[in-house]
Amino acid sequence: MTADNDNTIQSQGLYVWQADNLLAATTAIDGHWQLDSGQLKEGQAEISNGITSNRIATDTRTIKTGDIFLALTGDNFDGHDYINMAASQGAVAAIVSRPISTNIPQLVVKDTRLALGQLAAYRRQQHQDLTVIAITGSSGKTTCKEMLGSIFGRLAPTLITRGNLNNDLGVPMMLLELSDHHRYAILELGANHIGEIAYTTEIVRPDVACILNIGTAHLGEFGSREGICQTKAEIYHTLGDAQFAIVPDKDDFTNQLRRIAEKHTSHVIGFGNTDVSASHLDVEPERSEFKLHIGNQVHDISLPLAGEHNVNNALAAAACAHALNIDVNDIVIGLENARPAKGRLNSQLLGMHRLIDDTYNANPHSVRAAAKVLAAQTGTQVMVLGDIGELGDAAVSEHQSLGRTIATTGINVLLCVGEYAPYTVAGAQEISEISAHAFADKDSLLQYLQSYLQAQQAQPCTVLFKGSRSMQMETLIHALVEE
Numbered sequence: 001m002t003a004d005n006d007n008t009i010q011s012q013g014l015y016v017w018q019a020d021n022l023l024a025a026t027t028a029i030d031g032h033w034q035l036d037s038g039q040l041k042e043g044q045a046e047i048s049n050g051i052t053s054n055r056i057a058t059d060t061r062t063i064k065t066g067d068i069f070l071a072l073t074g075d076n077f078d079g080h081d082y083i084n085m086a087a088s089q090g091a092v093a094a095i096v097s098r099p100i101s102t103n104i105p106q107l108v109v110k111d112t113r114l115a116l117g118q119l120a121a122y123r124r125q126q127h128q129d130l131t132v133i134a135i136t137g138s139s140g141k142t143t144c145k146e147m148l149g150s151i152f153g154r155l156a157p158t159l160i161t162r163g164n165l166n167n168d169l170g171v172p173m174m175l176l177e178l179s180d181h182h183r184y185a186i187l188e189l190g191a192n193h194i195g196e197i198a199y200t201t202e203i204v205r206p207d208v209a210c211i212l213n214i215g216t217a218h219l220g221e222f223g224s225r226e227g228i229c230q231t232k233a234e235i236y237h238t239l240g241d242a243q244f245a246i247v248p249d250k251d252d253f254t255n256q257l258r259r260i261a262e263k264h265t266s267h268v269i270g271f272g273n274t275d276v277s278a279s280h281l282d283v284e285p286e287r288s289e290f291k292l293h294i295g296n297q298v299h300d301i302s303l304p305l306a307g308e309h310n311v312n313n314a315l316a317a318a319a320c321a322h323a324l325n326i327d328v329n330d331i332v333i334g335l336e337n338a339r340p341a342k343g344r345l346n347s348q349l350l351g352m353h354r355l356i357d358d359t360y361n362a363n364p365h366s367v368r369a370a371a372k373v374l375a376a377q378t379g380t381q382v383m384v385l386g387d388i389g390e391l392g393d394a395a396v397s398e399h400q401s402l403g404r405t406i407a408t409t410g411i412n413v414l415l416c417v418g419e420y421a422p423y424t425v426a427g428a429q430e431i432s433e434i435s436a437h438a439f440a441d442k443d444s445l446l447q448y449l450q451s452y453l454q455a456q457q458a459q460p461c462t463v464l465f466k467g468s469r470s471m472q473m474e475t476l477i478h479a480l481v482e483e
Contacts, residue, residue: 013181014054015123017068022051022095022107025122029110034099051093051105056119056176057086058169065090070119072112072169073097079112113169120172121203127178132204133320136189136197136235137212137248138228139366140313141166142341143305144212147317148186151326151334156183164361166190171200191231192390198234208323209235210246212316214253215365229253239264244323246316249273271312271319278311285377285462286347288314292332294322299332305340306376309369314338343474345373350480353453354379356464359473362388364398370466371406377462381411384449384476386442386467387418396423403427407434413452417445418471442471446479453480 023031057067060082069086071079071094083094087104095107095115109115124130133152135144142164149160159182165174166188174187187204191197201209214229233256236245245261248254249272261268269275278290278301288303288311303314314335321331340346343360354377358370367388374381383406391398399420406414407428414436416424421438428436439445453461467473 013179015126015178015180017051017053017056019051019105021122022068022093022119025119026095026107026109026115029114029118031107031109031115034106034108053092056095056116057091058116058173060085060089063089063091067091068093068095070095070112070116071097072116116169116172116176117199117203120175121205123178124175124203124205127180127182130178130182130185131208131324132185132187132206133208133210133324134187134189134201134204134206134235135210135212135316135320136191136232137210138215138232139363139369140212140309140316141188141190142360143310143344144210144313144316145186145188146341147314147335147338148320150338151317151321151331152184152186154334154337155326155330157181158184158186160186161188164190167192168196168199172203175204189235194227194231195234197231198237201235201238205238206235206243208244208246208320209239210316210320211235211248211257212313213248213251213365214257215363225253229256233257233260236261236264241266243267244269244320246271246319246323248312248316249277250312267323269319269323271315276315276319276322278315281308281311283308283311283376292318292328292335294318294328294331297328299328301332302336304336304338306345307369307373309366309372310345345370348481350453352457352460354460354462355477355480356462357474357477358464358466359477361469362386362466363468364388364391364402367402367466368405370464371409371411374462374464375409375411377464379460379462380413380456382413382415382449382452382461382463383411384415384445384463384465384473385417385421385424386471386473387420389468389470395420399423400427403429403436404431407431407436415439415445415449417442418467442473442476446476449476450480450483 053066053068055067056070057063058070058072063086069091080100083100083102087102093105097112099106099108152158161174167190189197189200211232243265244267245265247257247261247270249270277293280291282289286306290301292299292301318331343357346357348355374383400423403424404427414428417439425436425438428434465473
């Protein structure tokens with residue numbers, strides 16, 4: 001509901017929250033207004049006159065005058081403790097699960113976390129002209145998202161998931177950034193637990209739902225790859241025959257995913273082998289060239305990202321765009337102008353050596369892909385690998401298996417750090433004579449790597465850094481560059 005009397009906000013295309021639509025959005029969780037006097041208001045007129053806002057914020061560090069503050073609670077924090085701070089910074093109202101003493105109106109709901117989702121779902125429903133593409137998968141989500149952003153962003157105003165806002169809090173936060181000008185939204189849906197994608201999919205109601213792959217990320221939570229498959233497939237559950245499901249052709253779970261998708265929609269598009277595919281691949285150290293096949297059309301693509309896995313990400317993006325009848329020429333231009341996100345195979349020189357930053361995050365699937373990229377590089381190939389988290393009881397066996405796979409790529413050196421480093425090294429040494437070393441901490445690894453690179457002055461090295469977010473492997477790159 002856009003305020004007719006606020007031309008400035010209208011001209012910016014920003015959605016205006018007022019007492020009545022905030023109440024309508026939270027009816028399912030018993031939303032009701034309360035003033036500082038503690039008296040419930042039957043009529044909304046008094047409150048309505050005092051509330052006009054185009055932004056809902058959850059962090060007092062970013063509160064601006066005119067915002068509405070939503071008080072989230074977690075294991076180690078309670079946003080209700082900061083409501084008066086938010087008010088002092090200009091918040092015009094608060095959304096709470098229990099009223100507190102404050103001088104701004106409070107919308108009281110059963111659960112503020114659920115309120116965030118309800119508000120985002122309501123905002124999505126108000127935007128009838130919006131087309132939503134939702135993507136999930138064990139790896140490649142961020143890169144595919146950037147490719148889709150490159151395709152759609154030049155065609156019309158497009159909202160794109162920022163950073164890693166892909167969970168049950170991040171997804172609704174992104175949707176609340178919609179303006180009335182947006183025509184497309186590219187939303188990344190992640191999952192740390194069963195049911196999370198079902199929840200966020202209900203909120204975003206995608207027109208195109210895409211699964212990139214089924215790997216072993218968060219294996220400890222889901223128990224098996226079959227569990228991961230079922231969880232990722234939740235992204236198809238809101239589809240009907242007016243929407244599209246995008247399915248990976250070359251995945252171990254292709255048949256299961258296709259069967260699930262076909263229960264919901266007759267519009268199922270495969271990428272990899274069937275509807276959208278690639279031929280004549282030429283994977284260079286820093287780019288990939290191939291022929292893109294969409295239906296009966298064939299186009300040459302020069303993708304500015306390395307790795308066969310990124311060709312697959314490009315096919316997924318092309319399939320999503322093709323589902324929406326985007327002209328193939330626009331798809332080609334978008335893919336050729338795509339750029340990697342920070343920490344996604346970003347490259348820089350250190351003297352004669354090349355450092356590849358792939359530290360954004362890691363799971364076994366993406367580590368294997370990174371090793372293949374490294375194996376295609378020139379000079380001595382060095383992989384610096386930190387522990388992979390969230391593997392549960394499979395952590396030891398998964399790290400051993402990773403070591404074996406990395407060794408088969410033929411890279412020269414493997415340097416591992418963390419609790420499971422010895423298992424990765426042991427797995428690698430089962431396969432080949434690769435120079436593999438385990439380190440207890442990053443400082444000792446850094447010291448070894450600095451000496452190694454200094455001793456390699458006659459032979460340039462390519463060093464790829466990878467590891468789970470918790471390992472913060474990018475600090476090694478920073479230390480090398482500063483040195």
